[in-house]
Amino acid sequence: MEKKLMRAVQYNAYGGGSNALKHVEVPIPSPSKDEVLIKLEAASINPFDWKVQKRMLWPILPPKFPYIPCTDIAGEVMEVGKGVKKFKAGDKVVGFVSPFSGGGLAEFAIVKECLTASRPPEITASECAGLPVAGLTALQALSQSIGIKLDGSGERKNILVTAASGGVGHYAVQLAKLGNTHVTATCGARNIEFVKSLGADEVIDYKTSDGAALKSPSGKKYDAVIHCAVGVPWSTFEPNLSTNGKVVDITPSSSSMMTFALKKLTFSRKQLVPLLLVPKGKDLQYLVDLVKQGKLRTVIDSKYPITKAEDGWAKSIDGHATGKIIFEF
Structure with missing residues (x-):
């Protein structure tokens, strides 16, 4: 059976900055054991993302080309893999996509259950998407x-x-x-x-x-x-x-x-x-709870639709964002 397609943004080689980003259609991934499939509402860019593109972690990242960048996402669970206990279809969540698999800048992404946190309805996806990295x-x-x-x-x-x-x-x-x-x-x-x-x-x-x-x-x-x-x-x-x-x-x-x-x-x-970041779902949940309690806020510099992802990418490379740059789906 032919897989359904989703919109995604990827690059096919090192270098090129925002001009090298390509808008493509690729198959929607399927969650394996202990993974969840999330339909994205928002994603966030970090300097880490374009540094990978500039070869700063060669030959470790990306593992292969073409590569769909970004690790920070928020959205709704669509499907869960075997062994997933904490989440079910319909849950609103925020998650950290492994850079070794890639896939955050797309309509759907796979996240490990242990790197996913629940998002209460009163917090927007954009507010949460800034939190992971x-x-x-x-x-x-x-x-x-x-x-x-x-x-x-x-x-x-x-x-x-x-x-x-x-x-x-x-x-x-x-x-x-x-x-x-x-x-x-x-x-x-x-x-x-x-x-x-x-x-x-x-x-x-x-x-x-x-x-x-x-x-x-x-x-x-x-x-x-x-x-x-x-x-x-x-x-x-x-x-x-x-x-x-x-x-x-x-x-x-x-x-x-x-x-x-x-x-x-x-x-x-x-x-x-x-400092080498070791992301954990329980720490991410702790941050989400602080946002819910009004003790922490995500300041959003700017928002871009996924169709204008290259503009947000360029803004991050420029290095003068106040707070977080968010992509919305």
Whole structure:
């Protein structure tokens, strides 16, 4: 029997940016054991998606061409595979599509049950679609890498969030303020009031001399940094860190990996920690519940229909989005 087709966006080789995206029709996939088939209502792009296209994870990703990118999706369960217990057809969900299979930028996508979370009806698909990579990265950096207790019960810490108006940064500021923290944040001048509205205690323009030096206006030393920007050397962080200060780098480069190794080898009390996201469905559900409780919000920079996916792709590559870029179906 011939399979039904769905609309999808894919690329056929490395490079080319938004111009290389192709609108195609491909067969609707079928869920295997412990998987769910989701009809998409919204998807979100992350810098990870176009970095894969630029060969930054060659030869690991993509596993093969043509490749349908994007990992962050929200929609409705259409079909479940054998062994799926938590979800049934008709459930509204948010999920993380494995980049090793690809498939997020299409009308239907396959997600493992363990990487899927329930979405209450009062939260839109677009709000939830921003959560998987950016929200989980911020959560993992705070709760696991730094040890912040998001119920506010831990000892008080001074936190710096760089690029705080971006996808990960805007979640990191909000989540940090659920803990017992003083948050300093960096962003561009146009976003200072926005980042303050997220709860940051002090905000600095990264283009000023103090901003470039990452100096806290109140003179505080940072117990931890969630580093969401790029191109800042360790020498800029070090004088601003407390005795046991830690920099969590969410986009580790080869030079930051060298710094990480060097700090470990020399038993330095100040550490650089590369973050490699380990997505979990229960953590995603925790974030969705925070959104439902009004303790966390997804700020949407812009929305694009899937027919204009290349415009959203280009906007993400440009690097100045405030919050999340969403595709709608």
